[in-house]
Structure formats: C-alpha cells, structure tokens
Amino acid sequence: MTELAEGPTHVAVRRSLAYWNQEFQRIHPPILRYGFSVVSVGMALGVAFALQHYQFRDVELPVLTLAIAFTTWYAGTGPSVLAVLLSSAFFDYFFIEPLYSFDISSRDLPYFFIFVAWAVIVASFSAVRRRVEDSLRQVRDNLQVEVEQRRLREDEIRKLNQELGTRAAELEATNKELESFAYSVSHDLRAPLRHMAGYSELLQRQASSLLDEKSQRFIQTILDSAKRMGILIDDLLAFSRIGRAETKKTEVDLEPLVKEVVAEIGQDTKSRNIAWKIGALPVCYGDRSMLRLVVVNLVSNAVKFTRMREAAEIEIGAVERDDNEVDLFVRDNGAGFDMRYVDKLFGVFQRLHLPEQFEGTGIGLATVQRIIHRHGGQVRGEGALDQGATFYFSLPKAQQAGERTANAS
Amino acid sequence: MTTLGRILIIEDDPNDLELTLTALTDYNLANEVVVTRDGQQALDYLYCRGEFSTRSTGNPAVMLLDLKLPKIGGLEVLQQIKSDERLKMLPVVVLTSSHEEKDMMRSYSLGVNAYVVKPVDFHEFVNAVKELGVFWAVINEPPPGSVRKPT
Numbered sequence: 358m359t360e361l362a363e364g365p366t367h368v369a370v371r372r373s374l375a376y377w378n379q380e381f382q383r384i385h386p387p388i389l390r391y392g393f394s395v396v397s398v399g400m401a402l403g404v405a406f407a408l409q410h411y412q413f414r415d416v417e418l419p420v421l422t423l424a425i426a427f428t429t430w431y432a433g434t435g436p437s438v439l440a441v442l443l444s445s446a447f448f449d450y451f452f453i454e455p456l457y458s459f460d461i462s463s464r465d466l467p468y469f470f471i472f473v474a475w476a477v478i479v480a481s482f483s484a485v486r487r488r489v490e491d492s493l494r495q496v497r498d499n500l501q502v503e504v505e506q507r508r509l510r511e512d513e514i515r516k517l518n519q520e521l522g523t524r525a526a527e528l529e530a531t532n533k534e535l536e537s538f539a540y541s542v543s544h545d546l547r548a549p550l551r552h553m554a555g556y557s558e559l560l561q562r563q564a565s566s567l568l569d570e571k572s573q574r575f576i577q578t579i580l581d582s583a584k585r586m587g588i589l590i591d592d593l594l595a596f597s598r599i600g601r602a603e604t605k606k607t608e609v610d611l612e613p614l615v616k617e618v619v620a621e622i623g624q625d626t627k628s629r630n631i632a633w634k635i636g637a638l639p640v641c642y643g644d645r646s647m648l649r650l651v652v653v654n655l656v657s658n659a660v661k662f663t664r665m666r667e668a669a670e671i672e673i674g675a676v677e678r679d680d681n682e683v684d685l686f687v688r689d690n691g692a693g694f695d696m697r698y699v700d701k702l703f704g705v706f707q708r709l710h711l712p713e714q715f716e717g718t719g720i721g722l723a724t725v726q727r728i729i730h731r732h733g734g735q736v737r738g739e740g741a742l743d744q745g746a747t748f749y750f751s752l753p754k755a756q757q758a759g760e761r762t763a764n765a766s
Numbered sequence: 767m768t769t770l771g772r773i774l775i776i777e778d779d780p781n782d783l784e785l786t787l788t789a790l791t792d793y794n795l796a797n798e799v800v801v802t803r804d805g806q807q808a809l810d811y812l813y814c815r816g817e818f819s820t821r822s823t824g825n826p827a828v829m830l831l832d833l834k835l836p837k838i839g840g841l842e843v844l845q846q847i848k849s850d851e852r853l854k855m856l857p858v859v860v861l862t863s864s865h866e867e868k869d870m871m872r873s874y875s876l877g878v879n880a881y882v883v884k885p886v887d888f889h890e891f892v893n894a895v896k897e898l899g900v901f902w903a904v905i906n907e908p909p910p911g912s913v914r915k916p917t
Contacts, residue, residue, distance in 0.1 A: 544834055547863045551886050552781040558888035559788065580888075587886030594865060 394436035636674030663691035771827020789895035805838025828902035
C-alpha cells in the first residue's frame with residue numbers, strides 16, 4: 358500500500374476494515390488459500406461440536422455455511438469448491454443419520470445444494486465487489502497519475518518563477534547601474550565641458566585684440582563644439598531617462614494633443630507657408646507626456662525637412678489596423694530620404710543629412726521609437742529622396758473609443 | 767540706498783568657482799562673497815567654529831550650494847541647515863550640474879529655496895549666476911540677522 362501513502366485522503370481508508378479485507382484477499386499462494394479453506398471448515402466443525410456439546414441443536418448447518426462464505430469471500434473459487442466438498446462430507450459424516458458413515462441418500466442432497474447455492478451467492482457478490490474495487494482502483498491510479506503530473510507541473514512553475522525572480526533582480530541591478538552611470542555622466546561630464554566653454558569664452562574676451570582672425574575662429578570652434586557636446590549629452594540623458602522612467606498610462610485623446618502641438622510649433626513657423634491637414638484621430642491608451650514627445654518630434658521633423666518648400670504640406674492622420682491597434686502617421690512633402698538607409702533612421706545619433714543642410718543631433722526618431730516600443734507599438738518610415746517622408750507608429754486603442762474610429766473622416 | 771547681502775558659496779571645483787566669481791565680479795556682486803570648499807567647511811562657517819570661530823556673527827543673505835562635494839555632501843548640508851532652528855530661515859540655492867529628478871525632488875523636499883542647473887554655455891552660466899546674485903543679494907529681503915553692507 359505504499360503507493361497510497363502519498364494521498365492524504367487514503368489515510369482513513371488505510372486504517373479501516375476495508376483495508377484488512379483487501380489485505381486478506383491478497384493471499385495468493387494456492388497452498389495458503391486451500392489451507393485457509395481447510396482451516397475454516399475445520400474451525401466451523403470445532404465450533405459446531407462445541408455448540409452441540411452445550412446442547413445447542415441444528416447449528417452445524419449455519420456454521421458450516423458461514424465457513425464456506427468466508428472461504429469464498431477471501432480465498433476464491435477453488436478453495437470455495439473444496440470448502441463445499443469438505444463441508445458436505447463432514448456434514449454427511451457427523452450430523453446426518455446414519456452417523457459416522459459417508460452414506461449418501463437422496464435426503465442429503467438439499468444440504469449439498471444449500472452449500473453450493475451459498476457458495477455461488479457469495480462468489481457472485483465477491484465478483485461484483487472485486488469489479489467495483491478494480492474500477493475504483495483504476496480511478497484512483499488515474500487520479501494519482503494526475504496528481505503526480507500536477508506536482509511536476511507545479512515544480513516546473515515554481516522553478517520558472519524562481520528563475521524569473523533571479524532575472525528580475527539581475528535586471529534591477531543592471532538598471533541601478535545604468536542609473537548611476539547616467540547620473541555620473543550628467544554630473545561629471547558636464548563640468549569639464551562647462552569649463553572648456555567658459556575658459557574659451559574668457560580667453561576670447563581677454564585676448565581678442567591680440568588674436569588674428571584665424572585664432573579667433575579656432576576659439577569659436579572650441580566654443581561651438583563644447584556647446585554641441587553639451588546638447589548631445591543632454592539629449593542622451595533625456596533619451597536614457599525615457600527608457601528608465603515609469604509610464605503613467607491613461608486614455609489619451611490624440612486629436613487635441615496633436616492640435617496643441619501643431620499650434621505650438623506653428624507659432625515659430627508663421628513666416629512659412631505650411632498647409633496643415635489633421636485627420637480624425639482616435640483615443641489611445643498611453644503615457645500622455647511621452648506621446649506628446651512623439652508627436653512633437655515627428656511634427657518638428659516634418660517642419661524642419663520641408664523648410665526648402667515654397668508650399669509645405671504636412672498631414673497627420675490615422676489608419677485603422679485592427680480592433681486593438683491603430684496606425685498613426687505624419688506625412689510631409691519635404692526632403693525625404695533614400696529607402697536604402699531606412700534601417701538607420703531610428704538609430705541613436707544617426708543622421709541622413711549633413712549638419713549644414715539640417716541641424717539636429719539625430720536623437721528625435723530614436724526617442725520616438727523607444728517611446729512607441731515602450732507602448733508595445735511599432736514604428737516605420739517610408740520615403741523617397743526629395744519626395745517627402747511618412748512616419749508611421751502604432752498604438753493600442755483605448756477600449757471605450759470604438760465609436761470614434763479613424764475612418765470616421 | 768541699496769544694500770548688498772553676503773553670499774556664501776560652497777563649491778569644490780576650482781574652475782567652477784573661478785567662473786562663478788568672474789560672473790559675480792562682472793556685476794559688482796563679489797564684495798561680500800565667502801567661499802568654502804566642502805560641506806564640512808560650510809557648516810563650520812555657519813556655526814562659527816573651527817577656522818571661522820573668530821568671524822563676526824550673522825548669517826549670509828544666501829547660500830549657493832553645490833550638491834557633489836567632498837566629505838559632507840550638499841544634500842546633507844541642506845538637511846542639517848533646514849533642521850536647525852537658527853539656520854532654517856537662511857535661503858539656500860542649489861547650484862549644480864545635476865539634471866536628475868531624484869536630486870531635485872530630494873532638495874525640494876528638504877526645503878531648498880531654489881534649484882538651478884549650471885548651464886554648459888558660458889553666457890547662460892554667467893547670466894544665471896548674475897541673476898541669482900542680483901535677486902538674492904540685492905532684491906530679496908533676507909531674514910533678520912543677515913549680514914548686509916551698504917554699497
């Protein structure tokens with residue numbers, strides 16, 4: 358019964374009568390089983406004699422049938438037949454007239470039939486019981502297998518969880534390290550830069566009358582470079598902060614957000630002829646200030662790269678993708694880009710134009726990509742040289758915003 | 767008649783110090799400047815102890831505090847000042863390279879009066895120091911007991 362020791366529900370069963378019942382039925386060697394048959398009948402005979410001695414009459418038949426029943430129940434068919442034969446013989450010999458002889462008369466037949474019938478009834482009960490037991494055992498085995506499998510699965514889950522925990526701790530440590538790295542960059546790298554700029558400026562002021570034009574230009578270059586490096590460091594820090602900052606996601610209505618950004622940027626481009634076209638935009642789910650940064654970056658890019666156009670056109674719109682996501686785009690008719698270099702567009706400090714053509718550090722689209730990735734979306738750019746560019750980004754839709762779809766326009 | 771409040775500068779970097787002093791000198795704000803180079807020295811000055819045990823009493827009109835300092839850091843100095851009954855009224859301006867939100871949050875929660883990030887550009891830097899000097903040492907009325915000299 359060791360296999361039962363696993364399940365707590367079996368503990369009670371183990372101690373019960375049923376357990377011993379079963380244990381007895383496990384007596385398999387034939388000698389033991391037939392021996393059991395002989396001993397039962399012998400004991401029944403002894404009890405019958407004892408009872409007869411104390412003047413109890415006609416008890417031998419029930420006692421012997423009881424012995425047959427026990428034998429049939431516990432030892433099986435063969436011993437049962439033996440018990441019936443032995444009981445019939447002993448009954449005939451000891452209790453039926455003429456006593457102490459094996460004479461068989463037609464009067465004795467009913468007793469023999471009683472023994473046989475009794476054995477058959479008990480045997481059929483035993484068979485039914487065994488069948489029920491077998492099916493129960495099978496169910497139990499199945500259950501055990503299932504329990505075992507579940508335990509294995511639980512073990513596996515626990516192990517995976519543990520691994521996940523370790524991984525999370527590692528990530529947290531890496532994040533901390535990155536944070537302190539960014540911190541020291543912001544602190545320690547900016548100080549010498551400030552000194553370079555400051556002292557060049559002082560030098561320029563102090564010695565401007567002594568320096569020729571070339572030297573003045575050298576100093577100016579030092580100053581410009583220091584300033585540029587300052588901007589690069591600030592951009593990089595802002596970029597890394599986006600990766601580290603927690604996102605506070607809410608429902609964000611993109612239409613007012615885009616209009617707000619366009620109005621703001623429009624303030625600086627009053628002198629230019631820009632035709633804005635803003636389509637119906639959906640309500641999305643995301644971090645408002647981060648999404649605003651995405652829109653600011655894409656729109657100011659569009660403004661920047663249409664600078665040489667007499668009539669610039671900038672379109673902002675949305676295309677339904679599926680029930681959960683929506684594609685938004687910013688399209689311009691500006692400088693565009695060669696699709697061969699499309700892979701480089703979203704890299705940090707990657708630029709496809711000379712600084713003399715268009716200013717900038719090349720952090721804008723990298724920032725856009727990082728923010729959209731943090732929202733579980735995708736970015737991509739399409740364009741052709743001198744024929745404008747379109748930048749797409751996908752965002753998860755707000756659940757309740759179903760009726761205000763982008764196609765409404 | 768205008769008066770000029772005393773400015774206490776805590777700055778460990780000699781270059782930053784020189785640039786700051788240059789900016790203050792340019793706008794005639796450098797007459798009443800006291801320079802300390804770390805948190806320990808700054809606290810010694812404020813408590814008139816150690817090398818400053820013989821100084822005349824009175825708090826400066828403003829304190830320009832760098833955050834990254836040897837020995838006792840800027841945030842610790844700030845905490846010390848703001849938790850001391852005699853010093854908590856002293857206006858403290860953090861003047862630092864750090865853009866970090868963490869530093870900003872911590873400074874403000876400790877009760878800093880202003881938080882200024884040192885600009886990399888020299889003109890902006892000079893301008894920031896000048897504005898700070900003019901505002902805190904000239905325009906602002908410091909708490910009673912601060913050192914002010916007629917100009």
